[in-house]
Amino acid sequence: MAAHHHTFTVSTAGRGTQSITAEVQSAVRAAGRDVGLCTVFVHHTSCSLIINENADPDVQRDLDAFLTRLVPDGDALYTHTAEGPDDMSAHVRSVLTATSLCIPVVGGRCDLGTWQGVFLFEHRAAPHRRKVSVTVVG
């Protein structure tokens, strides 16, 4: 059976995470495979994807606070500064997290653990529109 491909857009509110679990599960349901493999891909280099705890929003805030301290905006180290102090730090944060995720499909849905959610992580300060693809094979 051919691969099933679905694309959607996420409007972000600036730096921080937002859940895309429902959008990913919806794309997997539409693929109509009982068992297979789902991959999620984001088509940008200044935001990324993570799987992280879906229960306490403090986890997302703490993660962002950690990365903001680890990867300072406007670091004197950077030469790529034309787009502002949060541009190069966004590229670094993207590389330290993930551009693609793979999740098994079992029983027609992504077999995430109880506490796992899929999040788009916007690393730029300003709101952006971000393209995400879900591909289901198997």
Next chain:
Amino acid sequence: MAAHHHTFTVSTAGRGTQSITAEVQSAVRAAGRDVGLCTVFVHHTSCSLIINENADPDVQRDLDAFLTRLVPDGDALYTHTAEGPDDMSAHVRSVLTATSLCIPVVGGRCDLGTWQGVFLFEHRAAPHRRKVSVTVVG
């Protein structure tokens, strides 16, 4: 041919890595595909997966020492502290490493490099039971 899905459980001894290469190769052998794609997924947000050197155990110890220094337990930055000083740091360590891995299948087995092993990385201080899935497609 449909995807092949296999799940197993790993009992960890607390923070640190343990090899799951044998379990992954066994699941791939059972899938019976000559060429394809194997993905490994861990269903938790406070442990993760890595591919790293399989020869000198000092590599695993040094990696854990590096992450313990980079991501301090009980950091005053964290507000998500209800489950103890190693809880939020475990989530950060999980995001900085990987929840899913993809490995090519060639000749009926994962085509890992000579020095590559697949490891489950427990980030919590206490022992846990962790669910891992291997999905083979192609």
Next chain:
Amino acid sequence: MAAHHHTFTVSTAGRGTQSITAEVQSAVRAAGRDVGLCTVFVHHTSCSLIINENADPDVQRDLDAFLTRLVPDGDALYTHTAEGPDDMSAHVRSVLTATSLCIPVVGGRCDLGTWQGVFLFEHRAAPHRRKVSVTVVG
């Protein structure tokens, strides 16, 4: 349809990134699938793969400078030192970035974003020859 598997070798010039986007797109074209999934895998533990900005080479230089500061060579923390001061730091840098990437295939090619390139990231100081696999399924 069976998976399509292709392997190529990259000669690196020592620490830093080099684009492998053309090699990956060529392997995907040879696979002859309209829609599917491409995975890229590197068979080593002291180099890695990233997707990052393909336009301004300063982005690659800044990323390497950031990692060189974050993961110091010859760190007194390390016990795995037999192969030189850049050996254990290379393993850490490998784990903080990625050994495998997944990219959707649409219209017979990797559907990368406008600014996305695929790069091999050499973490050792000396030049190396590195094996990369591209697997296309779906």
